[in-house]
Amino acid sequence: ATAASAAGATSASSTAADATGDGARRPKLVGVTACPTGIAHTFMAADALVAAAKRLGADLQIEPQGSGTVTPLDPAVIAEADAVIFAVDVDVRDQGRFAGKPVVRGPVKRGVDAPDAMVKEALAAAKDPNAARVAGTAGAAGAAAGSTAEKQGFGSSLKRWLLTGVSYMIPFVAGGGLLLALGFLLSGYEIAGNAATVLTDYSLFNLPPEGLPYFLGAAAFQIGNLSMGFLVAALAGYIAYAIADRPGIAPGFVAGAVAVFMGAGFIGGLVGGLLAGFAAYWIGKPDVPRWLRGLMPVVIIPLLASIFASGLLVLVLGGPIAALTVALTDFLNGLSGTGAIVLGVILGLMMCIDLGGPVNKVAYSFAVAGLSAGSISDNPAPLMIMAAVMGAGMVPPLAMALASTVLYRKGFSQVERSNGTAAWLLGASFISEGAIPFAAADPLRVIPASMVGGAVTGAISMAAGVTSQAPHGGIFVFFAIGNLGMWALAIVAGTVVSAFVLVLLKKFVRRGAAAGADASAEAAEAGSVVGQRSPVAA
Known part of the structure; x- marks a missing residue:
């Protein structure tokens, strides 16, 4: 699986007989894993599903649709x-390739936590003529089966649409935000109002009096500011x-x-x-008539959909949403004392409840x-929220490491313990997914412990401003943190x-079933494999 993962896909194969033990053809499965950030969960689910398929006597090839190049x-x-497994929180790219195949779909976290169950469901779906199938124009086999296309609830679809938008938005935010921080490091906070003027009035061959740095x-700063300007557009574009x-x-x-x-903002x-x-x-x-089909995706649909959506925003919805945004901003700016601490607790709990999953992403x-x-001087509340969220998100992997x-x-x-050694760096880098191998092995103790620490960090960070x-x-953007000492104290405390x-839960709260212990060992072992091959750990 390690060699295959280097090429962007992973597979399971074995020389053992199939699950029936009669030497007949082994069941063949394919699948896709994808999470909003395309980093940790994507590859952990791929490895866990591959290992489960091997245990159950099936061949499984997975396409991890991560943030890098996808093969x-x-x-x-x-x-x-024979069937398809989609362990995804976002839309599957080029889903039409799988049209007509029996499908089992679930969130990417289920691929990490319950891979055996997903593989068993896929094997059962392959034998069920009435199983849900991937929507689209089915191939011969799918058409012959006469099965209904896969149907999903509106709630599940809405979550997938929104997380798809967030997943494409995050690179703009991460790259642009770090460039903003670098600008502040080199030029001070006053550069926020001067960057455009500096770049138009000076050049490398005509440096300003302040010098090259x-x-x-x-x-x-200006490049980062322009990158951040795409945030809302990228979010809306990829939701659509x-x-x-x-x-x-x-x-x-x-x-x-x-x-x-x-x-109207976000x-x-x-x-x-x-x-x-x-x-x-x-x-x-x-x-539509054949002569019009070529114009639909490139002219007709973009034109009419833009008129409809943007027209509604300009004429009807934009003003009320803008008023709501201003009211929310004023409310956040007015938070102090207990209100700020409560918000910090809520944000800390959300960052730690699913370790990089949908709630964390919200x-x-x-x-x-x-x-x-x-703005440090005029509008510090959003910057305080960002500090609380980042600090709380660092706590779970650091706590697991400690x-x-x-x-x-x-x-x-x-x-x-090996995963814990790697979690020191992952936590310090604000990669909450570093705690996932521990949560997959022991969720009922790891998740509550993480949430308590995250709430403490969020509360202290917000209270200290x-x-x-x-x-x-x-910690690698320490130069962009205001009141760095209190931020570090908040993270250490959490x-x-x-x-x-x-530790107290492990000592005094026991798991009852031996099967649970076995599953924990398997999940921890799968987490170790991921730690060796996922881009995060690398």
Whole structure:
């Protein structure tokens, strides 16, 4: 699996007989794993599913659709597959390749936590003529089976659409935010109002009086500021893409830009993306004459969907959403004392409840949405929220590292202690997924312990008024943190509390079933494999 993963796909194969033991053809499965960030969960689920398939006597080839280059599954492999597994929180890219195949779909976290169950369900679906199938134009086999296409609830679809938008938005935020922080480091906070002027009035051959570092800081800040300017448009564009495929991208981006113009911000981007996506989907749904089909995706759909979604924002929805955004901003700016602490506790709990999953992404997206509008002097609340969110997100992996390598080594397996060593760096870098191998092995003790520590960190950070100009990076963006000492204290306090709570739970709260212990050992072992091959651990 390690060699295959280097090429962007992973597979399971064995010389053993199939599950029936009669030497007949082994069941063949294919699948896709994908999480909003395309980093840790994507590859952990792939490895866990591959290992489960091998245990159950099936061949499984997985296409991890991560944030880097994706190597698609061979069409011949897909054609031979008996069923498909989608362990995804976002839309599957080029899902039409799997049309007509029996499908089992679940969140990517289920692929990490319950891979055996997903593989068993896929094997059962392969033998069931009435099993749900991947929507689209089915191939011969799918058509012959006469099965109904896969149907998903509106709630599940909505979550997938929104997380798809967030997954494409995050690179703009991470890259742009770090460039902003670098600009502040090189040129000071006053560069926020001077960067554009510096770049238009000076050049490398005509440096400003402040010198080269100041000029480079202005360049970094301006590039980062422009990158952050795509945040809402990218969010809206890829929400619409998740709903209507490529025809939704242009109207979605336009709706996002209009939301920014109207002052509707992040909320306006969400609404605009949904409107554009629905409009593009319904406009493209009717069957049109052959001569018109070529114009539909490149002219007709983008034009009409843009008029509908952006027109609604300009004429009807933009003003009220902008007023709501202003009211929310004023409310956050007015928080102090107990109110700020409560918000910090809530954000800390959300960051730690699913370790990089949907709830975590909601809190993180809420923080980065206001980052570009934050100001140390005039509007510090968004920067305080960003600091609390980043600090709380660092706690789970750091706490797992402290508990497994320092406080209670004998309470963890050798595999977990190895993961704990790697978790020091992952936690310091604000990669919450570093705690997933521990949570997969022992969720009922790890998750509550993490949430307690995250709440402590969020509360202390908000109470102390800590600010962050950077959306990511952990301790490596220390220069972008206001009141660095209190931020470090908040993280240390949350880490220590989490670690001690986990140790106490391990000592005094026992798991009842031996099967649970076996599953824990398997999950921890799978986590170790991922730690060796996922881009995060690398």
